[in-house]
Amino acid sequence: MTNGSSDPRTARVSAEEALALHASGRPGKLETRISKPLTTARDLSLAYSPGVAEPCLRIHRDPAAAYDYTTKGNMVAVVSNGTAVLGLGNLGALAGKPVMEGKVALFKRFADVDGIDLCISTENIDEFVNCVRYLGPSFGGINLEDIKAPECFVIEQRLRELMDIPVFHDDQHGTAIVAAAGLINACHLTGRDLARTKLVVNGAGAAAIAGVELLKALGMRQENILLCDTKGVVYQGRTEGMNQWKSAHAATTSARTLAEALEGADVFFGLSVKGALTQEMVRGMAARPIIFALANPDPEITPEAARAASPEAIIATGRSDYPNQVNNVLGFPYIFRGALDVRASTINERMKIAAAQALAQLAREDVPDEVNAAAAGNRLRFGPDYIIPNAFDPRLISRLPPAVAKAAMDSGVARHPITDLRKYARELSGRLDPTANALDAIMESVRAEPRRVVFAEGEEEKIVRAAVAFRNAGYGTPVLIGQEDRVRATLATLGLGDGNGIEILNARLSQSTARYTDFLYQRQQRRGLLLRDCQRLVNQNRNVFAACMVATGEADAMITGLTRATSVCLEDIGRAIDPAPGGIAFGLTLMVGIRGATIFIADTLVHFRPSAEQFADIAVGAAAAARRLGHEPRVALLSYSTFGSQISAAGNAIRDAVAILDGRGVDFEYDGEMSPDVALDESYRALYPFCRLTGPANVLIMPGLHSALITSRLAPRLGGGGTIGPLIMGLSHAAQLVPMDATVSQIVDIATLAAHQTLQR
Numbered sequence: 001m002t003n004g005s006s007d008p009r010t011a012r013v014s015a016e017e018a019l020a021l022h023a024s025g026r027p028g029k030l031e032t033r034i035s036k037p038l039t040t041a042r043d044l045s046l047a048y049s050p051g052v053a054e055p056c057l058r059i060h061r062d063p064a065a066a067y068d069y070t071t072k073g074n075m076v077a078v079v080s081n082g083t084a085v086l087g088l089g090n091l092g093a094l095a096g097k098p099v100m101e102g103k104v105a106l107f108k109r110f111a112d113v114d115g116i117d118l119c120i121s122t123e124n125i126d127e128f129v130n131c132v133r134y135l136g137p138s139f140g141g142i143n144l145e146d147i148k149a150p151e152c153f154v155i156e157q158r159l160r161e162l163m164d165i166p167v168f169h170d171d172q173h174g175t176a177i178v179a180a181a182g183l184i185n186a187c188h189l190t191g192r193d194l195a196r197t198k199l200v201v202n203g204a205g206a207a208a209i210a211g212v213e214l215l216k217a218l219g220m221r222q223e224n225i226l227l228c229d230t231k232g233v234v235y236q237g238r239t240e241g242m243n244q245w246k247s248a249h250a251a252t253t254s255a256r257t258l259a260e261a262l263e264g265a266d267v268f269f270g271l272s273v274k275g276a277l278t279q280e281m282v283r284g285m286a287a288r289p290i291i292f293a294l295a296n297p298d299p300e301i302t303p304e305a306a307r308a309a310s311p312e313a314i315i316a317t318g319r320s321d322y323p324n325q326v327n328n329v330l331g332f333p334y335i336f337r338g339a340l341d342v343r344a345s346t347i348n349e350r351m352k353i354a355a356a357q358a359l360a361q362l363a364r365e366d367v368p369d370e371v372n373a374a375a376a377g378n379r380l381r382f383g384p385d386y387i388i389p390n391a392f393d394p395r396l397i398s399r400l401p402p403a404v405a406k407a408a409m410d411s412g413v414a415r416h417p418i419t420d421l422r423k424y425a426r427e428l429s430g431r432l433d434p435t436a437n438a439l440d441a442i443m444e445s446v447r448a449e450p451r452r453v454v455f456a457e458g459e460e461e462k463i464v465r466a467a468v469a470f471r472n473a474g475y476g477t478p479v480l481i482g483q484e485d486r487v488r489a490t491l492a493t494l495g496l497g498d499g500n501g502i503e504i505l506n507a508r509l510s511q512s513t514a515r516y517t518d519f520l521y522q523r524q525q526r527r528g529l530l531l532r533d534c535q536r537l538v539n540q541n542r543n544v545f546a547a548c549m550v551a552t553g554e555a556d557a558m559i560t561g562l563t564r565a566t567s568v569c570l571e572d573i574g575r576a577i578d579p580a581p582g583g584i585a586f587g588l589t590l591m592v593g594i595r596g597a598t599i600f601i602a603d604t605l606v607h608f609r610p611s612a613e614q615f616a617d618i619a620v621g622a623a624a625a626a627r628r629l630g631h632e633p634r635v636a637l638l639s640y641s642t643f644g645s646q647i648s649a650a651g652n653a654i655r656d657a658v659a660i661l662d663g664r665g666v667d668f669e670y671d672g673e674m675s676p677d678v679a680l681d682e683s684y685r686a687l688y689p690f691c692r693l694t695g696p697a698n699v700l701i702m703p704g705l706h707s708a709l710i711t712s713r714l715a716p717r718l719g720g721g722g723t724i725g726p727l728i729m730g731l732s733h734a735a736q737l738v739p740m741d742a743t744v745s746q747i748v749d750i751a752t753l754a755a756h757q758t759l760q761r
């Protein structure tokens with residue numbers, strides 16, 4: 001979490017931002033979606049009474065049919081009693097709920113596994129076990145989470161015996177798998193043989209014990225391993241604070257403290273608490289030590305301190321804001337994906353080892369561009385700062401589940417084997433919407449080349465908060481247009497510090513007004529404006545002032561729109577900024593999360609009724625934008641008419657646009673004119689076998705501004721996912737609008753997208 005420092009690595013999110021995110025909109029991070037139509041009486045009869053009786057009877061006759069007729073096969077329960085919430089200790093079931101909701105969200109985001117969090121308010125093992133076991137029929141798997149040792153070992157063991165679905169304590173095995181993968185690679189890089197590597201494990205709880213067990217299974221030797229807990233080294237004969245799981249790893253040694261244990265050790269493997277490792281201890285370790293400080297949210301030692309004590313060390317933490325994030329998010333979504341897809345009865349040792357090896361192998365391979373783009377500009381190559389794949393690596397979904405599924409089949413626990421694993425891997429890649437990864441890559445590439453972004457409405461509270469978040473995230477320098485005393489008062493009232501790293505510019509007092517006025521007058525003198533009109537605009541209109549800053553190269557990008565109508569903002573921006581030479585300015589709205597996909601809609605901003613040439617230009621621009629976001633464009637030029645079924649002037653312009661695209665020989669799929677049914681629905685498209693779209697369209701070019709705007713605003717209101725934009729495309733300088741009801745996070749996102757546009761030039 002944050003300390004308010006300006007180092008973007010340590011100050012990426014503040015406590016205020018985290019709380020605001022969780023409280024915004026519908027509180028929490030989850031909601032339920034219905035996957036079948038429930039519109040008509042017939043729908044109700046099919047999905048509910050009387051229709052629902054049929055699957056009930058089928059399942060009664062054959063319990064395995066539950067996988068065919070219910071959510072069971074894709075549904076995991078994330079279950080906790082909150083006795084070891086991250087490294088924060090026993091916070092209780094309710095206080096652990098944000099973590100459990102987070103894990104459910106990660107299951108969905110990274111592996112399309114559905115889930116629910118179950119926070120069970122008991123520390124009694126029998127009560128906990130009974131609660132989970134009797135809920136079993138609803139789920140395809142149980143992910144136990146943040147339950148402290150040693151109870152977690154008993155709970156997991158008992159549930160594994162009682163239930164016929166995978167029961168997997170993620171803090172134990174997920175962490176062990178991911179950490180083992182990282183350690184295999186760190187040892188490889190430092191020329192160490194696992195069998196001779198000296199390991200000191202700090203922490204003797206859930207994660208640590210499972211980690212030691214897996215590392216032993218992978219070839220590490222008992223005599224080379226020392227385990228420490230709050231009482232120091234776990235040695236043969238120790239009685240204080242012991243249990244049978246610690247005893248199994250007790251060493252014959254004279255070392256009694258962590259510092260003594262670490263003398264000459266190769267690896268520090270921390271799964272304990274913040275600050276447990278000192279620089280002095282690091283200095284006592286072997287040359288090129290391996291330091292895994294995996295406690296969350298704060299590691300046993302900060303990477304900066306570890307590096308200062310041992311410049312050659314390979315360092316990993318559980319956090320996403322340092323290189324080498326060893327976190328179980330790299331494991332559990334994919335391990336369950338593979339286990340669910342073969343209906344595994346359990347997750348066994350072979351499946352765990354397969355996952356660890358697949359993960360280690362992936363880190364050694366060439367890193368694709370989209371992953372590199374997400375790495376803040378550092379080209380990732382297998383090495384000390386890249387021993388484990390990035391959490392946003394899109395290859396994880398097609399690599400880990402097949403490895404786990406194969407191991408399940410090979411070890412005889414798969415009840416629904418997959419015959420074609422290559423086909424399975426291809427299908428897995430298609431389960432995720434690439435937009436999310438692409439957006440992450442965009443954000444990270446801006447962090448690598450931070451920009452100066454002007455926030456025209458600099459006195460607005462939301463804008464001030466967004467500017468602080470933008471700076472904290474390392475995206476660049478925000479420039480707030482407004483009166484300095486007002487902005488500072490807002491900063492003070494909101495407790496956001498002194499505005500260090502944020503520029504405040506009062507347009508009236510700026511040294512640049514004369515220059516901007518000249519610039520504007522040169523452009524506008526033959527468009528009806530007098531010099532004094534230009535003076536007034538620069539002095540009084542913050543949008544125009546901001547646009548002049550960007551147009552004259554004194555800032556990289558601008559955003560506005562929170563307090564002014566779109567048409568007004570577009571006019572203001574257009575006074576100083578033109579479309580890019582040979583291009584067309586248009587609006588692009590991304591509709592995200594619609595059945596797991598993204599649909600791009602254009603033109604949602606500029607042209608009321610485009611000409612045929614303009615339709616063609618918009619199609620080219622929108623297709624290019626879709627491709628940059630990781631989507632292979634399939635462009636449909638929409639109309640109420642399909643392939644000449646109804647003749648009208650508007651329809652003709654669209655038909656002509658298709659002919660223009662034919663003439664240009666563009667490198668993407670397109671066709672039209674067509675209705676949305678044909679664009680999006682395979683059965684309709686089958687009526688037109690000559691249609692050139694090979695799948696449902698993902699870029700929809702609308703016949704006019706009205707239909708584009710109505711569609712993009714209607715769909716999210718009716719529950720059809722979220723939207724990003726409209727984004728202004730095709731300008732010679734970057735300017736973006738935020739919606740009037742934008743949240744602080746949305747403003748930061750749009751500002752970052754604006755900054756990113758300047759990287760593409």
Ligand SMILES: NC(=O)C1=CN([C@@H]2O[C@H](COP(=O)(O)OP(=O)(O)OC[C@H]3O[C@@H](n4cnc5c(N)ncnc54)[C@H](OP(=O)(O)O)[C@@H]3O)[C@@H](O)[C@H]2O)C=CC1
Nearest residue numbers: 084086087149204205206207229230271295296318327328
């Ligand atoms: N990076 C990742 O992906 C993951 C990280 N973790 C982190 O690992 C840590 C442990 O989690 P978990 O195993 O679930 O928790 P547990 O409660 O099961 O275990 C905690 C262990 O840490 C030991 N410990 C506490 N303080 C110290 C100390 N100062 N020195 C040495 N040992 C200490 C405890 O010792 P004693 O037995 O004496 O009480 C106990 O053995 C947490 O910080 C958690 O966030 C966990 C899972 C995944």
Ligand SMILES: CC(=O)C(=O)O
Nearest residue numbers: 085086087171296328
């Ligand atoms: C990551 C995780 O599961 C933990 O820190 O507990």
Ligand SMILES: [Mg+2]
Nearest residue numbers: 086145146171
């Ligand atoms: Mg955990």
